[in-house]
Amino acid sequence: MLTSTFRDRDSAERAYGSLSSRGYSKEDVNLLMSDETRKRHFGEHTADTDLGDKAMEGAGVGSAIGGTAGAIIGAIAAIGTSVALPGLGLIIAGPVAAALAGAGAGGLTGGLVGALVGSGIPEERAAEYESDIKNGGIVMGVKPRNEEDARYFESEFRRHNGDRIYS
Numbered sequence: 001m002l003t004s005t006f007r008d009r010d011s012a013e014r015a016y017g018s019l020s021s022r023g024y025s026k027e028d029v030n031l032l033m034s035d036e037t038r039k040r041h042f043g044e045h046t047a048d049t050d051l052g053d054k055a056m057e058g059a060g061v062g063s064a065i066g067g068t069a070g071a072i073i074g075a076i077a078a079i080g081t082s083v084a085l086p087g088l089g090l091i092i093a094g095p096v097a098a099a100l101a102g103a104g105a106g107g108l109t110g111g112l113v114g115a116l117v118g119s120g121i122p123e124e125r126a127a128e129y130e131s132d133i134k135n136g137g138i139v140m141g142v143k144p145r146n147e148e149d150a151r152y153f154e155s156e157f158r159r160h161n162g163d164r165i166y167s
Helices: 009-021 035-042 050-056 059-064 069-079 095-109 111-118 123-134 147-159
Strands: 002-006 029-034 082-085 090-093 138-142 163-166
Touching: 002 009, 002 123, 002 147, 009 035, 009 138, 009 147, 029 035, 029 123, 111 123, 123 138, 123 163, 147 163
Parallel strands: none
Antiparallel strands: 002 138, 002 163, 029 090, 029 138, 082 090
16 A cells, blocks of 8 residues: 655645556545545535545535444445544545454544554554644555556655655
């Protein structure tokens, strides 16, 4: 998994465009941000884009899945790829949403770091991403199909002002 934090919509959009240019779809891309960041960058009265659509996928579902970790896990499993977690104030879109369902209630009740660690992200990196998300960052990740794509995306993420780029 190649991951990075972006500080603004424009940088995230350009990085997302580099993924699309190599044939990756929005179903291949993980996106994590606070609900506040989603509303600011991708809410009503903002430009309509594929990345914006992805950010908004789980937004309408959020109110239906507040409550216990068990209910949240069931909702993630039912929805599949995108979910709003009002209790944590998060929007999670992409394959990582399903992985979080597999992480079980312990991961989600441990907050974002616990959920990310439960989905396979090392704890120190998860803590950095949690801080970035709390400070308005947009965390994007993708599982490159090959080494060439991995090198290309790492270069593109850097070129588009990505921070904390990990593979």
